[in-house]
Amino acid sequence: MPIALYDVPLLDHHCHSLLRFDRPVTAEDLRGCFTEGRDPGLLARHLPHSLFYRRAIRDLAQFLGCDPTEEAILVRRAGEAPDAYARRLFEDARFEGLLVDFGFRTDVHFDHAGLAAVVPCPVAPVLRLEALAGALVAETDTFERMVEVYGEQVNTARARGAVALKSVVAYRSGLTVAPPDRQTAKAAFDAVRRTGPAGPVRLTQKPLLDYLLWLGLEAAAAQDLPMQIHTGFGDRDLDLRLANPLHLRPILETPALSHIPIVLLHCYPYVREAAYLAHVYDQVYVDLSLTLPFAADGALAVEEALGLAPTTKVLVATDAFTLPELFWVGAHHARDAVARALQRLSRAGYLRGREAEGVGRQLLNENARRIYPVRRG
């Protein structure tokens, strides 16, 4: 009995915006969508040999009706109006909605209004704490003032439309978050102001990031907003040892924060660890975005996630960015990996009859609908 998830809409609770249509899309743009690596040699010599890339190009080409090559896809997309092309891919990928972190590549990506005008589904923003903080460090003169403005922004996030807050601290100073310490945070701020660049700053100072994360968590708790926290693989320059979600224990054990969903993003390769946290902590959820579709052993990751985490606690998403192709591939590959995992779990006796499709719907949209304050379109 094959499991059919092809038509199940994806509420994509973790993704980014699209490249604006004001400049042509290059081969580098396309290729950069299929790896977290950035080295030119890596992209030229190795990326085309990743299983993810091979399959993505083949699947895309089949949908577009062209040869299975980057070049053919670029020619094909160049022959269509960019908005019609994007809409065609998004429609086939069947999104119920997009929860978008607009704090990534703000210089070249569409803003909220721009993206909403292109995609055929509702769009809601997720507030990326470190992007906000990095901008404020450049705009404010004192630590006190920065913290004041940061606090205003994060504490009014929901009123201003955000459906979640989000932290990438795993990729900066790591998930070994220390208790909030205003003194060391202020010292770190002063050091950044003295030595940092004039514009928005990519903050890496642990005391400052840790302090601001706690403020963000308190703001999420006060507004009943979910907090997304990146874990596992992601940005190229992370120290993966520091991205183990088990480091989050002090946050998860804080009673004042236990009523808001903590959504662990990506998780791979710490999927079983994340699932364990979802098993014992009411507030913890496991997301497998980026893992699906980047990791070719993604169906195994779904099975590991469902090993200890209830089916109400596992979510999938694309973590797509920049090009509509990645959203299309992300949505379809996620459905496929989930279907393969559910097939195996059905064969093993864990699910019967149509139950597997019900679980597929939980992972693809029902869980996200319940966690995030979204209205259905």
Next chain:
Amino acid sequence: MPIALYDVPLLDHHCHSLLRFDRPVTAEDLRGCFTEGRDPGLLARHLPHSLFYRRAIRDLAQFLGCDPTEEAILVRRAGEAPDAYARRLFEDARFEGLLVDFGFRTDVHFDHAGLAAVVPCPVAPVLRLEALAGALVAETDTFERMVEVYGEQVNTARARGAVALKSVVAYRSGLTVAPPDRQTAKAAFDAVRRTGPAGPVRLTQKPLLDYLLWLGLEAAAAQDLPMQIHTGFGDRDLDLRLANPLHLRPILETPALSHIPIVLLHCYPYVREAAYLAHVYDQVYVDLSLTLPFAADGALAVEEALGLAPTTKVLVATDAFTLPELFWVGAHHARDAVARALQRLSRAGYLRGREAEGVGRQLLNENARRIYPVRRG
């Protein structure tokens, strides 16, 4: 060629006692058997969606001939005499014997005599070091006296019927056990006496627990008793980072302890790490209780355990507690997960013909029979 382990008796070398029959069993009792989580919201909203729970309720209902719901099972069990009901489940689950840690929920569980009167198989006790130590801290006035009584108890354990000693230090202060230090242990004891409650204490003081574990290990070595050590997931409040069995290296490298079996309990998600230790250390064994049946990817865990550990080194058990339903599910799901793993390993060429069933018997009873000083019934 399907692998038939249904009739192979399980020598359950790691489990707990049953709830006494002097109070009715509630839905919370039943539900609490299917998770390590304790949050009421988690149990109400999420637990019913774990794959383990779904399948357990369905399988139990099929055996009992009732609707696949908690309520139907509770009605059915309420309609039978509790001892007959328990015996029926234990008989169908086919236990060769139970090696029981009676130091868990002593206030509501049967003691040794009580349990032995109910179950249709031999019962032997396993001495839980931290439960003993927690009781003694409340009963003795000085560190010296506590250590003296603790020493008497652990050093006469075998003579008094125990088939193993057992430590849950992983769930208290972690497996990063420091060398024994009588001074800091005494200081920790004095602090507990000053500030702790009047009755038995749940000890968490690392210097004291580490010191008492070394005494326990020496006692096991002196009596040729196996030592069970919890690793991996288990209690809700553990720090999983500290439960990695690799932390046990200083203990495993101690020559005076190398002749007694060290049984690593649970292991998940550190199954490959545990199997590595069983590969290089003569005295180390890998147990997959709790992993099977709690983790729906348990068959994968069996395959990982057999990856590096010889088939003489891997054991399964239920880690069941409180209700006979969990023993029944634990035994049957363990057989099923082992059978699925052996099926895959047979297809891959590692086992031929009836060899797989022989390995199944090793995991279900032969290895435990060899490791523990038990007599066959």
Next chain:
Amino acid sequence: MPIALYDVPLLDHHCHSLLRFDRPVTAEDLRGCFTEGRDPGLLARHLPHSLFYRRAIRDLAQFLGCDPTEEAILVRRAGEAPDAYARRLFEDARFEGLLVDFGFRTDVHFDHAGLAAVVPCPVAPVLRLEALAGALVAETDTFERMVEVYGEQVNTARARGAVALKSVVAYRSGLTVAPPDRQTAKAAFDAVRRTGPAGPVRLTQKPLLDYLLWLGLEAAAAQDLPMQIHTGFGDRDLDLRLANPLHLRPILETPALSHIPIVLLHCYPYVREAAYLAHVYDQVYVDLSLTLPFAADGALAVEEALGLAPTTKVLVATDAFTLPELFWVGAHHARDAVARALQRLSRAGYLRGREAEGVGRQLLNENARRIYPVRRG
């Protein structure tokens, strides 16, 4: 569609030499080839029950036409001339070439000329840094002189025929390599000289090993030689926590070293971690020697490696040593594990038609041919 890799030659980029033919091969010699453990009890009672050993003995016996027992194999090999016997196994195993670490068991193994006279394929040496250093500590009087000779040796390695440098620091002081510090290295050298044995030394002094590794890395970079680094399981006495390849981040982030291939050897159980590094770092490669064939879940490891690492970045090898039987088993089991993994990835949609066999060739020889400065025979 079965995937046929049986005839694909293996360029074995990581292996050791053979036992010289001047003494008879014992049961202990044979058995010792199938485990990293060394305890006599372990070898006697448990090793024969590892899935790897069971299958290896059966497969070897089938090839040799004898009973599937150690004894029958020993009788069979004793009845043939040792060089003809070795050649027969090597020929059937189809090696394109052997890249050999001759710094292991130098007292009983063939040297380069000796091995080359036996095996029917080209042989090239890999320079093992710690073996060189251990010998030099015994031969030189001062730290300055030792470093000078060590530098001469490593910096002329390529000119003298070496196709790679190699470090086993993971199994000595761990992969948490500190920045080079000549002062502490010198102090460690002086301490070894004062207290160490007279002959070659098995160095374990972290400051000294770390310092010499950096010198080795610089020498590899200067000669455009790949550096092999052991990670994950291997020697019996390692601390597996310190063998996680993620600890190598400071080395991988060093720009002056980023143009030479860093080949992570073994990796298991940190295969996904290693694959992540190969995904983001242009210079990193994942090797699965020892993992295949020692770990019966090796096909899973191949799938995990190909999860994030491009197919140009994954290599297999035997890590075989001492007896030709282990080379034969290693080569055939590696092909088999790769074929099973590719079969699963094909079924999952990642590869189509004959693509899987192309990937098999990459893993078995094409990637090694590109990474190492070898000429084809």
